Amino acid sequence: MTTDGALARLIRSSADRTAAARTEVCDLCAAPVADEHAHLYDTGQDEVRCVCGPCSVLFAGAGAGAGQYRLVPRRRVRLPAVDTAALGVPVGLVFFVPRADGTVTAQGPSPAGAMRWEVDAAAWKELARTCPQLATVEPEVEALLVNTVHGLDHHWIAPIDDCYRMIAVVRREWRGLSGGGRIWPAVERFFEDLTERS
Template sequence: MTTDGALARLIRSAADRPAAAEAEVCDLCAAPVAGEHAHLYDTGRQELCCVCGPCSVLFAGSGAGDGHYRLVPRRRVRLPHLDTAVLGVPVGLVFFVPRADGTVTAEGPSPAGAMRWEVDADPWKQLAETCPQLAGVEPEVEALLVNTVHGLDHHWIVPVDDCYRMVAVVRREWRGLSGGGRIWPAVERFFEDLTERP
């Protein structure tokens, strides 16, 4: 499934969880998957895949799948305040994904999906010096998720599928040209529902 396909499934799931859960299958073996299920990141296609429990176990090791597939971890860590303005991204709701080649991309939600920017490596390294946990973010499959809109101060290390769930919330709630009044309460609920996980 492409990242856009993953996003479409997440939007459906958010709108109608029971129906979406019945329809979803593992992208590797076609077995049914639960509403809460694991994802793999396909490094060749640069896309997310839904996987069932048994298939996810096959890719749990760092060398599994010859590096082609990477299991998206479940870890969530809430971070203290970070000065993410140094990264040069002009939006307050954004996630930063370090890549295997050392680059960093920033993505922010829009009614059409995720917008993407390239981030200079040096500011990212400087930010990581102020917050050592950032140095441990797994490339491609974990992200720094930020929400500083309306004076909020949320900074999390999360699995990338959490980021696409957040993008799905924005797309689902967007109304008209400006987005309407439903988006920000829904985004705030999304962040309130995040819980730390080892």
């Protein structure tokens, strides 16, 4: 065996490991997943997990997984303007997540991750009374996603994984103290993509 052959194998092996590390896998069975794949919400860990098609079928029914894992729905519904001022959250890029216990949290992106607020449950119920579609938001796995920054007017019922994806966009693009010049065009592209996927 030559040194050149061993080096070539080592380089190929390293490239294969790097590619494998980039390939997303199912968090339940470790099978590779496509770029567009389903997600489960882990109620115990309060996080989203990637899941392959066969594993997602296991959690499609109500009560599947003893409630620990819930399949994240795929619906995206653009709403007319919703006046969220009564919810008391001081930012224009935020999502509101109703919980199974009746509480509601708001989360907004920052360079360090998600900022989180508790929202008055009575104010949420009143808002749902004025916008009946909000009463259909599935607790923990769907959210009211809002972007009113720079005069935009986006109000969506969106899957929770889309909301976390928006936080990832902000973290990836944020520069300096104010966010820099890349952040808001990236957020606008995120909402354009949301429109195309709905």
